[in-house]
Structures are given as C-alpha cells and as structure tokens.
Amino acid sequence: ETGVTQTPRHLVMGMTNKKSLKCEQHLGHNAMYWYKQSAKKPLELMFVYSLEERVENNSVPSRFSPECPNSSHLFLHLHTLQPEDSALYLCASSQDRGGGPETQYFGPGTRLLVL
Amino acid sequence: RKEVEQDPGPFNVPEGATVAFNCTYSNSASQSFFWYRQDCRKEPKLLMSVYSSGNEDGRFTAQLNRASQYISLLIRDSKLSDSATYLCVVNEEDSSYKLIFGSGTRLLVRP
Numbered sequence: 001e002t003g004v005t006q007t008p009r010h011l012v013m014g015m016t017n018k019k020s021l022k023c024e025q026h027l028g029h030n031a032m033y034w035y036k037q038s039a040k041k042p043l044e045l046m047f048v049y050s051l052e053e054r055v056e057n058n059s060v061p062s063r064f065s066p067e068c069p070n071s072s073h074l075f076l077h078l079h080t081l082q083p084e085d086s087a088l089y090l091c092a093s094s095q096d097r098g099g100g101p102e103t104q105y106f107g108p109g110t111r112l113l114v115l
Numbered sequence: 116r117k118e119v120e121q122d123p124g125p126f127n128v129p130e131g132a133t134v135a136f137n138c139t140y141s142n143s144a145s146q147s148f149f150w151y152r153q154d155c156r157k158e159p160k161l162l163m164s165v166y167s168s169g170n171e172d173g174r175f176t177a178q179l180n181r182a183s184q185y186i187s188l189l190i191r192d193s194k195l196s197d198s199a200t201y202l203c204v205v206n207e208e209d210s211s212y213k214l215i216f217g218s219g220t221r222l223l224v225r226p
Contacts, residue, residue: 042216056212056213104214106158
C-alpha cells in the first residue's frame with residue numbers, strides 16, 4: 001500500500017545532528033499528523049495540520065519542528081535530539097469534513113535511534 | 116489514571132477460539148471510538164469504528180458501554196493472521212483531530 005509514504009524508514013543520528021523526516025500522502029486528504037510511538041507506550045500525538053495550518057501542538061519540545069508546505073507533504077525537522085527521543089515516528093492523514101474524527105491512515109513510520 | 120486503558124496481554128489462544136478484549140476510557144464526553152490493529156513493526160490500521168448500537172464485521176464484533184465507559188472487541192473463529200496488537204482509540208472531547216490511543220492488547224493465535 002502506498003497511500004502514505006515516509007522516508008527514511010530508519011535513521012540513526014547523533015545528538016548534535018540535524019535531520020528531517022518526510023511524509024507524503026497520495027489520498028487527497030487535507031489533514032496530516034505526526035505521532036511518536038515509544039516502546040510499550042501508546043501513540044502520542046505531536047502535531048496536526050489541517051489545510052496546511054497547524055491546529056494541534058501537544059507541548060512538543062522545540063527540538064522537533066514541523067513543516068507542512070502543502071496538503072500532501074509534511075516534514076519533521078529534528079535537531080539536538082536526546083536519546084529518549086528514540087522511537088517510531090508515524091505520519092498519518094485524514095479527510096477533515098468538519099464533523100467528528102475521520103479515519104486516519106498511517107504511513108509505515110521512521111524508526112529513529114538517537115545516540 | 117490513563118486516558119485509555121487496555122490489558123497488554125498477550126492473549127495466547129488456539130486457532131478457532133473466541134477471544135474478547137476490553138478497553139476503558141476516562142473521558143465521559145468522548146464521542147467516537149475505534150479499534151485499530153497494528154502488526155509487529157508495522158503501522159496501525161483501522162479495524163473498525165465502534166457505534167453506540169454495537170457493530171459487527173464478519174468475525175469481529177465491537178460493543179460500546181457508555182455508562183461504564185468501556186469498549187469491547189470480540190473475535191470469533193480466530194485465525195493465525197489475527198495475531199497482532201489491537202489498539203483501542205477514543206477521540207478527545209470537542210476535537211476532530213485528537214485521538215487518544217491505548218497501549219494495545221497483544222494477541223497471539225497458535226496453530
């Protein structure tokens with residue numbers, strides 16, 4: 001399935017590095033999300049963009065910086081991360097129709113290791 | 116108290132068994148409920164939405180009990196391919212976007 005793609009799939013970085021995660025959705029959706037999934041913990045919502053405007057920012061440290069240049073693309077810029085930031089970062093998209101929550105479709109995730 | 120609480124399992128059952136998972140949620144104002152499935156090292160995928168009247172999709176039945184704030188998922192005639200982690204998901208009040216995920220219940224179906 002290629003509805004939501006993410007690159008890279010795996011990333012190892014040092015604490016002083018700067019890297020970016022990329023997400024692209026091919027579903028014609030207008031909302032995109034970043035989630036963090038750590039081992040044995042539930043998915044945590046990080047950011048939500050609807051119509052390219054950020055609508056949710058869940059007290060995420062400033063070392064994570066999202067960017068949504070258009071409704072199909074979403075980036076997560078990373079800098080000076082900590083080892084505890086090691087996790088699976090999942091992108092998702094949905095179609096916001098102004099009603100209740102719509103089904104979110106997830107990408108395969110980027111597995112990040114911070115050394 | 117966790118917002119969405121699930122028994123982590125694992126539930127280890129033979130093929131053909133019936134297995135049920137429960138999930139409790141803390142926000143009585145939540146309006147939408149879902150079960151997602153996540154295979155090992157894969158992304159979550161929607162299994163089914165949970166409606167007030169309950170709903171069934173083949174071997175899967177979901178029920179909602181608002182008074183007790185719990186959601187259940189029943190799987191009949193388990194298949195090997197049902198082995199996965201099942202995530203209970205609840206929306207946050209007044210939000211179209213914010214879904215609260217449980218940590219998941221792991222199911223292992225053995226031959």
